[in-house]
Amino acid sequence: MAVPLIQQLRVGAYILKQRLKRNERYPLVLMLEPLFRCNLACPGCGKIDYPDEILNRRLSVEECIEAVEESGVPIVSIPGGEPLIHKEMDRIVAELVARKRFVYLCTNALLLEKKLDLFTPSQYLTFSIHLDGLEEEHDKAVDQKGVFKRAVKAIEAARDRGFRVNVNCTLFNTAKPEEVTEFLDFARDLGVEGVTISPGYAYERAPDQEHFLSRRQTKELFREVFRRGKGRKWRFSQSTLFLDFLAGNQSYHCTPWSNPTRNVFGWQRPCYLLNEGYAPSFKALMEETDWGSYGTGNYEKCANCMVHCGYEGTAVADTVKHPLKALKVAMGGIPTEGEMAPEIDLSGQRKAVYSFEDFVAEAVTQKPQSPAPAGGSSPSQAAE
Secondary structure: OOOOHHHHHHHHHHHHHHHHOOOOOOOOEEEEOOOOOOOOOOOOOOOOOOOHHHHOOOOOHHHHHHHHHHHOOOEEEEOOOOHHHOOOHHHHHHHHHHOOOEEEEEEOOOOHHHHHHHOOOOOOEEEEEEOOOOHHHHHHHOOOOOHHHHHHHHHHHHHHOOOEEEEEEEEOOOOOHHHHHHHHHHHHHHOOOOEEEEEOOOOOOOOOOOOOOOHHHHHHHHHHHHHHOOOOOOOEOOOHHHHHHHOOOOOOOOOHHHOOEEEOOEEEEEOOOOEEEEEOOHHHHHHHOOHHHOOOOOEHHHOOOOOHHHHHHHHHHHHHHOHHHHHHHHHHOOOOOOOOOOOOOOOOOEOOOOOHHHHHHHHHHOOOOOOOOOOOOOHHHHOO
Protein backbone atom coordinates (compact mmCIF):
# COMPACT_ATOMS: atom_id res chain seq x y z
CA MET A 1 0.00 0.00 0.00
CA ALA A 2 1.53 3.31 -1.14
CA VAL A 3 0.18 5.55 1.62
CA PRO A 4 2.80 7.45 3.68
CA LEU A 5 3.25 6.28 7.26
CA ILE A 6 2.23 9.64 8.73
CA GLN A 7 -1.09 9.42 6.91
CA GLN A 8 -1.67 5.84 8.03
CA LEU A 9 -0.94 6.77 11.65
CA ARG A 10 -3.14 9.88 11.61
CA VAL A 11 -6.07 8.06 10.04
CA GLY A 12 -5.63 5.05 12.34
CA ALA A 13 -5.60 7.30 15.40
CA TYR A 14 -8.68 9.12 14.14
CA ILE A 15 -10.59 5.84 13.69
CA LEU A 16 -9.53 4.56 17.12
CA LYS A 17 -10.75 7.80 18.63
CA GLN A 18 -14.15 7.33 16.98
CA ARG A 19 -14.33 3.76 18.25
CA LEU A 20 -13.46 4.85 21.79
CA LYS A 21 -16.26 7.40 21.56
CA ARG A 22 -18.49 4.56 20.31
CA ASN A 23 -19.40 6.42 17.16
CA GLU A 24 -20.92 3.93 14.73
CA ARG A 25 -21.06 6.45 11.90
CA TYR A 26 -18.27 8.90 11.27
CA PRO A 27 -16.73 10.52 8.19
CA LEU A 28 -13.32 9.50 6.93
CA VAL A 29 -12.93 11.35 3.62
CA LEU A 30 -14.80 14.51 2.67
CA MET A 31 -15.74 14.60 -1.00
CA LEU A 32 -15.50 18.35 -1.57
CA GLU A 33 -16.97 19.38 -4.93
CA PRO A 34 -16.44 23.13 -5.31
CA LEU A 35 -17.90 23.10 -8.84
CA PHE A 36 -19.44 20.80 -11.46
CA ARG A 37 -17.99 22.53 -14.53
CA CYS A 38 -15.47 20.44 -16.47
CA ASN A 39 -13.31 20.87 -19.56
CA LEU A 40 -14.05 17.29 -20.65
CA ALA A 41 -17.33 15.48 -21.28
CA CYS A 42 -16.61 11.83 -20.49
CA PRO A 43 -19.45 9.52 -21.61
CA GLY A 44 -19.29 7.54 -18.35
CA CYS A 45 -19.64 10.63 -16.15
CA GLY A 46 -22.88 11.58 -14.45
CA LYS A 47 -21.56 14.67 -12.67
CA ILE A 48 -21.79 17.39 -15.34
CA ASP A 49 -25.35 17.04 -16.64
CA TYR A 50 -26.57 20.38 -15.35
CA PRO A 51 -27.68 23.63 -16.98
CA ASP A 52 -25.24 26.55 -17.09
CA GLU A 53 -26.93 28.24 -14.14
CA ILE A 54 -25.64 25.40 -11.97
CA LEU A 55 -22.37 24.69 -13.81
CA ASN A 56 -21.35 28.30 -13.20
CA ARG A 57 -21.74 28.05 -9.43
CA ARG A 58 -18.72 27.74 -7.15
CA LEU A 59 -18.09 27.10 -3.47
CA SER A 60 -16.07 29.91 -1.93
CA VAL A 61 -12.83 29.38 -0.03
CA GLU A 62 -14.68 30.06 3.19
CA GLU A 63 -17.40 27.52 2.41
CA CYS A 64 -14.80 24.87 1.66
CA ILE A 65 -12.99 25.48 4.94
CA GLU A 66 -16.27 25.48 6.84
CA ALA A 67 -17.22 22.10 5.34
CA VAL A 68 -13.90 20.55 6.36
CA GLU A 69 -14.06 21.95 9.88
CA GLU A 70 -17.71 20.98 10.28
CA SER A 71 -17.09 17.36 9.27
CA GLY A 72 -13.76 17.04 11.10
CA VAL A 73 -12.33 14.63 8.51
CA PRO A 74 -8.60 13.82 8.28
CA ILE A 75 -8.72 13.44 4.46
CA VAL A 76 -10.25 15.72 1.81
CA SER A 77 -10.79 14.57 -1.76
CA ILE A 78 -11.48 17.42 -4.20
CA PRO A 79 -13.22 16.09 -7.32
CA GLY A 80 -15.54 17.90 -9.67
CA GLY A 81 -16.08 18.83 -12.42
CA GLU A 82 -12.49 19.85 -12.90
CA PRO A 83 -11.15 21.48 -9.70
CA LEU A 84 -8.36 23.40 -11.45
CA ILE A 85 -11.00 25.47 -13.26
CA HIS A 86 -11.83 27.04 -9.89
CA LYS A 87 -9.94 30.34 -9.76
CA GLU A 88 -9.27 30.03 -6.02
CA MET A 89 -8.26 26.38 -5.90
CA ASP A 90 -4.72 27.25 -4.81
CA ARG A 91 -6.11 29.15 -1.82
CA ILE A 92 -8.47 26.32 -0.92
CA VAL A 93 -5.64 23.79 -0.98
CA ALA A 94 -3.28 26.06 0.97
CA GLU A 95 -5.86 26.59 3.71
CA LEU A 96 -6.54 22.86 4.05
CA VAL A 97 -2.84 21.95 4.06
CA ALA A 98 -2.26 24.58 6.75
CA ARG A 99 -4.86 22.70 8.80
CA LYS A 100 -2.90 19.46 8.21
CA ARG A 101 -5.64 17.78 6.23
CA PHE A 102 -4.49 15.23 3.66
CA VAL A 103 -5.73 16.68 0.38
CA TYR A 104 -6.24 14.67 -2.82
CA LEU A 105 -6.86 17.07 -5.68
CA CYS A 106 -8.48 14.99 -8.44
CA THR A 107 -7.79 16.37 -11.91
CA ASN A 108 -7.75 15.35 -15.55
CA ALA A 109 -4.41 17.26 -15.65
CA LEU A 110 -5.22 19.36 -18.72
CA LEU A 111 -4.54 22.52 -16.70
CA LEU A 112 -2.03 21.08 -14.24
CA GLU A 113 1.26 22.16 -15.83
CA LYS A 114 -0.07 25.68 -16.25
CA LYS A 115 -1.16 25.81 -12.60
CA LEU A 116 1.75 24.01 -10.87
CA ASP A 117 3.44 27.22 -9.75
CA LEU A 118 0.36 28.03 -7.67
CA PHE A 119 0.99 25.05 -5.38
CA THR A 120 3.74 24.02 -2.99
CA PRO A 121 4.88 20.39 -2.54
CA SER A 122 3.73 18.99 0.79
CA GLN A 123 3.19 15.64 2.46
CA TYR A 124 -0.41 16.79 2.85
CA LEU A 125 -1.08 17.40 -0.88
CA THR A 126 -1.48 14.76 -3.58
CA PHE A 127 -2.40 15.39 -7.20
CA SER A 128 -4.66 12.47 -8.15
CA ILE A 129 -4.54 12.25 -11.94
CA HIS A 130 -7.34 10.62 -13.87
CA LEU A 131 -6.12 7.87 -16.24
CA ASP A 132 -8.54 5.15 -17.30
CA GLY A 133 -5.93 2.98 -18.98
CA LEU A 134 -3.23 3.45 -21.59
CA GLU A 135 -3.47 5.97 -24.41
CA GLU A 136 -6.11 4.41 -26.65
CA GLU A 137 -8.37 3.34 -23.79
CA HIS A 138 -8.06 6.58 -21.83
CA ASP A 139 -8.64 8.89 -24.79
CA LYS A 140 -11.70 6.82 -25.66
CA ALA A 141 -12.97 7.03 -22.08
CA VAL A 142 -12.69 10.83 -22.07
CA ASP A 143 -13.87 11.13 -25.69
CA GLN A 144 -10.92 13.30 -26.75
CA LYS A 145 -7.63 12.42 -28.41
CA GLY A 146 -4.35 13.59 -26.93
CA VAL A 147 -5.53 13.76 -23.32
CA PHE A 148 -3.46 10.78 -22.20
CA LYS A 149 -0.20 12.28 -23.46
CA ARG A 150 -0.95 15.64 -21.81
CA ALA A 151 -1.84 13.94 -18.53
CA VAL A 152 1.34 11.86 -18.50
CA LYS A 153 3.44 14.95 -19.28
CA ALA A 154 1.78 16.76 -16.36
CA ILE A 155 2.37 13.78 -14.06
CA GLU A 156 6.05 13.81 -14.91
CA ALA A 157 6.27 17.57 -14.33
CA ALA A 158 4.55 17.39 -10.94
CA ARG A 159 6.58 14.35 -9.89
CA ASP A 160 9.84 16.05 -10.85
CA ARG A 161 8.85 19.13 -8.86
CA GLY A 162 8.52 17.03 -5.70
CA PHE A 163 4.73 16.73 -5.50
CA ARG A 164 2.97 13.62 -4.30
CA VAL A 165 1.22 12.18 -7.36
CA ASN A 166 -1.04 9.22 -7.79
CA VAL A 167 -3.27 7.94 -10.57
CA ASN A 168 -6.97 7.25 -10.24
CA CYS A 169 -8.33 4.68 -12.66
CA THR A 170 -11.94 3.71 -13.34
CA LEU A 171 -12.65 0.40 -15.05
CA PHE A 172 -15.61 -0.51 -17.24
CA ASN A 173 -16.74 -3.78 -18.84
CA THR A 174 -14.52 -3.08 -21.84
CA ALA A 175 -11.43 -3.57 -19.64
CA LYS A 176 -9.33 -6.58 -20.54
CA PRO A 177 -7.15 -8.15 -17.82
CA GLU A 178 -4.04 -8.09 -20.00
CA GLU A 179 -4.53 -4.39 -20.77
CA VAL A 180 -5.15 -3.51 -17.11
CA THR A 181 -1.97 -5.42 -16.26
CA GLU A 182 -0.02 -3.44 -18.84
CA PHE A 183 -1.46 -0.18 -17.50
CA LEU A 184 -0.51 -0.98 -13.90
CA ASP A 185 3.02 -1.82 -15.06
CA PHE A 186 3.11 1.54 -16.82
CA ALA A 187 1.91 3.40 -13.70
CA ARG A 188 4.55 1.64 -11.60
CA ASP A 189 7.31 2.61 -14.04
CA LEU A 190 5.99 6.16 -14.28
CA GLY A 191 7.02 6.65 -10.67
CA VAL A 192 3.69 7.71 -9.18
CA GLU A 193 3.03 7.11 -5.51
CA GLY A 194 0.30 4.63 -6.25
CA VAL A 195 -2.92 3.87 -8.12
CA THR A 196 -6.47 4.30 -6.88
CA ILE A 197 -8.51 1.79 -8.87
CA SER A 198 -12.22 1.11 -8.86
CA PRO A 199 -15.08 -0.09 -11.06
CA GLY A 200 -17.22 2.69 -12.48
CA TYR A 201 -20.58 3.55 -10.95
CA ALA A 202 -23.64 3.45 -13.22
CA TYR A 203 -24.63 7.10 -12.94
CA GLU A 204 -28.19 7.42 -14.15
CA ARG A 205 -27.25 10.58 -16.07
CA ALA A 206 -24.16 9.15 -17.77
CA PRO A 207 -24.53 9.21 -21.58
CA ASP A 208 -23.03 5.71 -21.85
CA GLN A 209 -25.09 3.17 -19.93
CA GLU A 210 -23.80 0.07 -21.69
CA HIS A 211 -20.35 -0.35 -20.20
CA PHE A 212 -20.71 -0.46 -16.42
CA LEU A 213 -19.55 -3.60 -14.62
CA SER A 214 -21.84 -5.84 -12.59
CA ARG A 215 -20.54 -6.98 -9.21
CA ARG A 216 -19.77 -10.44 -10.55
CA GLN A 217 -17.90 -8.98 -13.52
CA THR A 218 -15.94 -6.72 -11.18
CA LYS A 219 -14.83 -9.61 -8.99
CA GLU A 220 -13.85 -11.80 -11.92
CA LEU A 221 -11.92 -8.96 -13.58
CA PHE A 222 -9.95 -8.08 -10.46
CA ARG A 223 -9.22 -11.72 -9.66
CA GLU A 224 -7.68 -12.14 -13.08
CA VAL A 225 -5.76 -8.85 -12.83
CA PHE A 226 -4.37 -9.69 -9.38
CA ARG A 227 -3.53 -13.19 -10.57
CA ARG A 228 -1.41 -11.65 -13.31
CA GLY A 229 0.04 -9.09 -10.90
CA LYS A 230 1.80 -11.45 -8.54
CA GLY A 231 5.43 -10.32 -8.20
CA ARG A 232 4.97 -7.17 -10.29
CA LYS A 233 5.31 -4.81 -7.31
CA TRP A 234 2.31 -2.64 -8.12
CA ARG A 235 1.56 0.13 -5.65
CA PHE A 236 -2.02 1.03 -4.74
CA SER A 237 -3.22 4.06 -2.79
CA GLN A 238 -5.89 1.95 -1.13
CA SER A 239 -6.26 -0.46 1.74
CA THR A 240 -5.36 -4.09 1.12
CA LEU A 241 -8.78 -5.22 2.33
CA PHE A 242 -10.57 -2.99 -0.19
CA LEU A 243 -8.57 -4.64 -2.97
CA ASP A 244 -9.43 -8.00 -1.41
CA PHE A 245 -13.09 -6.95 -1.55
CA LEU A 246 -12.80 -6.13 -5.26
CA ALA A 247 -11.52 -9.67 -5.81
CA GLY A 248 -14.62 -11.11 -4.16
CA ASN A 249 -13.05 -12.15 -0.87
CA GLN A 250 -14.98 -9.88 1.51
CA SER A 251 -18.76 -9.50 1.97
CA TYR A 252 -18.70 -5.82 2.84
CA HIS A 253 -21.64 -3.47 3.09
CA CYS A 254 -21.02 0.12 2.08
CA THR A 255 -20.66 2.92 4.61
CA PRO A 256 -21.83 5.98 2.65
CA TRP A 257 -21.43 8.27 5.66
CA SER A 258 -17.67 7.61 5.61
CA ASN A 259 -17.35 9.71 2.42
CA PRO A 260 -19.85 12.58 2.79
CA THR A 261 -20.17 15.04 -0.08
CA ARG A 262 -20.37 18.84 0.12
CA ASN A 263 -21.04 20.69 -3.13
CA VAL A 264 -22.71 23.86 -4.43
CA PHE A 265 -26.14 22.61 -3.33
CA GLY A 266 -25.19 21.65 0.23
CA TRP A 267 -24.54 18.25 1.87
CA GLN A 268 -25.56 15.64 -0.69
CA ARG A 269 -27.69 12.69 0.41
CA PRO A 270 -26.71 9.92 0.74
CA CYS A 271 -23.25 9.80 -0.92
CA TYR A 272 -20.98 11.04 -3.68
CA LEU A 273 -22.53 8.68 -6.23
CA LEU A 274 -26.21 9.24 -5.49
CA ASN A 275 -28.02 12.56 -5.47
CA GLU A 276 -31.28 12.12 -3.58
CA GLY A 277 -31.58 15.48 -1.90
CA TYR A 278 -29.51 17.71 0.36
CA ALA A 279 -29.09 18.42 4.04
CA PRO A 280 -28.53 21.97 5.34
CA SER A 281 -25.61 20.91 7.57
CA PHE A 282 -23.24 18.02 8.15
CA LYS A 283 -25.00 17.28 11.44
CA ALA A 284 -28.34 17.04 9.66
CA LEU A 285 -26.84 14.79 6.99
CA MET A 286 -25.53 12.35 9.58
CA GLU A 287 -28.54 12.37 11.89
CA GLU A 288 -31.49 12.73 9.53
CA THR A 289 -30.53 10.60 6.51
CA ASP A 290 -32.29 7.23 6.35
CA TRP A 291 -29.06 5.28 5.85
CA GLY A 292 -30.81 1.93 6.05
CA SER A 293 -32.67 2.61 2.82
CA TYR A 294 -29.44 2.80 0.79
CA GLY A 295 -26.65 0.42 -0.14
CA THR A 296 -26.40 -2.86 -2.02
CA GLY A 297 -29.32 -5.06 -0.98
CA ASN A 298 -31.36 -2.06 0.13
CA TYR A 299 -31.74 0.06 -3.01
CA GLU A 300 -31.87 -0.78 -6.70
CA LYS A 301 -29.46 2.01 -7.70
CA CYS A 302 -26.82 0.49 -5.42
CA ALA A 303 -27.16 -3.09 -6.70
CA ASN A 304 -23.87 -3.25 -8.63
CA CYS A 305 -21.83 -0.70 -6.72
CA MET A 306 -18.34 -1.64 -5.53
CA VAL A 307 -16.84 1.84 -5.76
CA HIS A 308 -14.08 2.92 -3.37
CA CYS A 309 -15.98 5.95 -2.05
CA GLY A 310 -18.63 3.56 -0.73
CA TYR A 311 -16.48 0.67 0.44
CA GLU A 312 -12.99 1.99 1.23
CA GLY A 313 -14.25 3.36 4.53
CA THR A 314 -15.66 -0.07 5.37
CA ALA A 315 -12.35 -1.72 4.51
CA VAL A 316 -10.27 0.78 6.48
CA ALA A 317 -12.45 0.36 9.57
CA ASP A 318 -12.14 -3.42 9.21
CA THR A 319 -8.36 -3.06 8.94
CA VAL A 320 -8.22 -1.17 12.23
CA LYS A 321 -10.60 -3.61 13.90
CA HIS A 322 -8.88 -6.74 12.53
CA PRO A 323 -5.23 -5.84 11.84
CA LEU A 324 -4.10 -9.47 11.70
CA LYS A 325 -6.57 -10.23 8.92
CA ALA A 326 -5.29 -7.24 6.94
CA LEU A 327 -1.68 -8.23 7.61
CA LYS A 328 -2.33 -11.76 6.37
CA VAL A 329 -3.64 -10.45 3.05
CA ALA A 330 -0.83 -7.89 2.78
CA MET A 331 1.84 -10.51 3.38
CA GLY A 332 0.29 -13.43 1.49
CA GLY A 333 -1.29 -11.56 -1.39
CA ILE A 334 -4.89 -11.29 -2.49
CA PRO A 335 -6.45 -14.74 -3.02
CA THR A 336 -7.47 -15.28 -6.62
CA GLU A 337 -8.70 -18.88 -6.46
CA GLY A 338 -11.49 -20.70 -4.68
CA GLU A 339 -15.00 -19.70 -3.72
CA MET A 340 -15.88 -16.05 -3.46
CA ALA A 341 -17.44 -14.58 -0.33
CA PRO A 342 -21.26 -14.73 -0.25
CA GLU A 343 -22.97 -12.05 -2.30
CA ILE A 344 -25.49 -9.66 -0.77
CA ASP A 345 -29.13 -10.69 -1.28
CA LEU A 346 -30.96 -8.24 -3.56
CA SER A 347 -34.45 -9.67 -3.11
CA GLY A 348 -35.47 -7.04 -0.56
CA GLN A 349 -34.13 -3.94 -2.29
CA ARG A 350 -36.51 -1.07 -2.93
CA LYS A 351 -37.10 0.25 -6.42
CA ALA A 352 -35.10 3.15 -7.79
CA VAL A 353 -36.56 6.63 -7.55
CA TYR A 354 -35.78 9.04 -10.39
CA SER A 355 -36.25 12.70 -9.52
CA PHE A 356 -33.29 14.45 -11.17
CA GLU A 357 -35.34 16.72 -13.45
CA ASP A 358 -37.56 17.89 -10.60
CA PHE A 359 -34.55 18.55 -8.40
CA VAL A 360 -32.71 20.55 -11.08
CA ALA A 361 -35.81 22.57 -11.94
CA GLU A 362 -36.07 23.60 -8.28
CA ALA A 363 -32.32 24.18 -7.87
CA VAL A 364 -32.13 26.54 -10.85
CA THR A 365 -34.64 28.87 -9.19
CA GLN A 366 -32.69 28.96 -5.92
CA LYS A 367 -30.09 31.61 -5.19
CA PRO A 368 -26.54 30.20 -5.53
CA GLN A 369 -24.75 29.69 -2.22
CA SER A 370 -21.73 31.54 -3.61
CA PRO A 371 -21.32 33.72 -6.69
CA ALA A 372 -19.89 32.26 -9.87
CA PRO A 373 -16.52 33.68 -10.93
CA ALA A 374 -16.58 36.25 -13.67
CA GLY A 375 -16.30 34.89 -17.18
CA GLY A 376 -17.53 31.43 -16.26
CA SER A 377 -20.35 31.14 -18.77
CA SER A 378 -18.82 28.41 -20.91
CA PRO A 379 -16.35 25.54 -20.52
CA SER A 380 -13.73 27.27 -22.62
CA GLN A 381 -14.03 30.52 -20.66
CA ALA A 382 -14.04 28.72 -17.33
CA ALA A 383 -10.89 26.83 -18.31
CA GLU A 384 -9.28 30.14 -19.18
